[in-house]
Amino acid sequence: MFCFYECSFTERSMLHEVQTTSTDTDDDLSSNNYKRYSTAEMDLEKIKGIWRKYVMEVAPLLPEDSSEILERCYEGLVEVGSPPKTPSVWKDYILFPAFEAETAEYSYDNFIPKDGDVLVASYPKTGTTWTSEIIRQLLYHNDPELIKKSRGFNQFYNYLEYGPVCKYEAVKAAKLDRKCFGTHLPSNLVNLKRFKKIIYLICNPKDQLVSWFNFVKTHPYDFFPKDERAFYDLLIAGKQGFFGKPGEGYLEHVKDWYQHKNDENVMFLVFEDIKQNHAEKIKELAAFINVKVADKEISEIVHNTSFNSMKKDAENREVEKDEGMIMFRKGEIGDWKNHLTVAQSEEIDRKVEEILGDTNINFTYKWCS
Template sequence: MSDEAMNKFIDVWVDPGLQLVDPEHRTHVKEYKKFMEERFFKWGKQNEIDGYFLNPGMEPGTVRYAYNQLKYKNGDVLVVTYPKSGTTWVTRIVQNILYRHDLKLLELAIGVSQFYSYLEFGPVSKYEVMENIKLPRRFFGTHLPEALVNSKKVMQSGGKIIYVMRNPKDRAVSWYNFVQSLPYRKHKSLEDVFPKNERKQRSFVKDGEGYLESLREWYKHKDDENFKVVVFEELRKNPITVIQNIATFLGEKLTDEELMDIVEMTSFAAMKKQAESSGTQQEGGMQIFRKGKAGAWKDHLTVAQSELVDRKVKEILGHTDIKFTYD
């Protein structure tokens, strides 16, 4: 990525949040932009916290601040997924539901990207924005494991947690394609996703673990009052019903017209087009939206790789009621 492309990317992702706070809470911006340039685009080193590996740009100090010091408010929404399971998609749906009456506010909220709202990303100073942001209801996102998120504090504060799960075969293919677009790393082949030793990938998990273990731990909350599981494939197949259910969970009553508007504005095609036009999916940047369809794994995985996933699902999730949809 050229310096010009990098600077444009940083401006697109970092600047919008500044419009939602008063000037005295904007002092972090130079620090944040320097962080983005040095720690995310060029450094490319994994961090570690309590045995869990964090991708470049994800900071142990920021994770600890979110767990111990971040004050959640009644009405806050936290969208949780393992990477490439639908975080951006469901976050956009949540934003459209919460800010549907003010399109200018909605536009600014969308600009408050993962670099502000993800619990683990960036320097601690970014919370200067998130704790003073002028939004009627705040939203957060995270890829962190259950052990590193103070979910009890979120829900006891009146916040809502939405966990998005996706079938592991399509998720792995999506992850492989996404990582190729990251500024600090290239995957050479699917062997990095399905290595011969079966347990090589280390992102937001402990050594020897992966997506299925992360899902298993979060799924323990499935019956909690302020916790909702959203299935990626169900959202793709029947967005009207799933989006209505999300709105109900958030305590928001949608008219039929509002519901259909949100369905249209958060379609995969619409979001991909918006990302391309805004510069968040620019040439040389991260490929956040690709295809998002179920069953794409059939064009990429070998029989042996598919069978490996099946074995691991049975081994790790066999005691749960989770049933993945692969088509």
């Protein structure tokens, strides 16, 4: 989901608070008590090298004379992403580091997608990378060259709010008839009317929480404790949340997008349903985004987007191997039982009822036989 990087750091035990302020507003978020849980010593030059690979990966999709555009993209990413980083804020919503308020606002006001473009919206660690890969395979399955080249339209470019505004030069220039975009923004920060096809993805909040811990512990934006139980307690209590207002987290994000569940251009998708009915859900996605695909091709996409295939592919890709991020861990339903205490699980159940009790959402917490 994030185009981050491998970090090399030495944790220090001293805990110190940081007052989080907006990059483009005067909002004071100190009441949300955001903290930094360690001070990191990082190999910034190595980080920059990985970022450069990510930025340059789109080159085969751009005109030959695009070197200046790519250099601006790289320099912009270094400027907005280099740690230590204070989260930016737009309309009181706190964005995760390197997801930029200025870029989100530019996207809302200025970016006009093509009618055939697809947007995958989600909260982090709900199956976004997997779903986006399914969409990519569907869009380009008849063109082996584009299947290869379209990888370069990676998370740096396709997340609406990620990185610097200048990346939109490359986004617009990329030679793809249809593009798959992503976002972690709440619905009111996305110009919904401009996208003809939007997929909103959810998964059960217990597995999401475990996956989020295993993801963020590998990068240097140190807004979370490294202790697993402390991490769960903190987020269950509604602290240190991102892509929401102070005190909000994943469940509020779901509630926000739920109001668009029946919009003509929106499809609500459940991660656990894809896991348990892979081929059927690919057919539904193909129909929603207006892609004709034969049963044989469905079988190929099922294979190409299986957890094991995608994990192996990520391990073999130079950029993702260097990045060192845990994009694919287990891909299981119910792994939360190996991590959460009974009390933590029960508190999540209580919050689900409190926040989502007036919806028809029923999360799946285990495999259905």
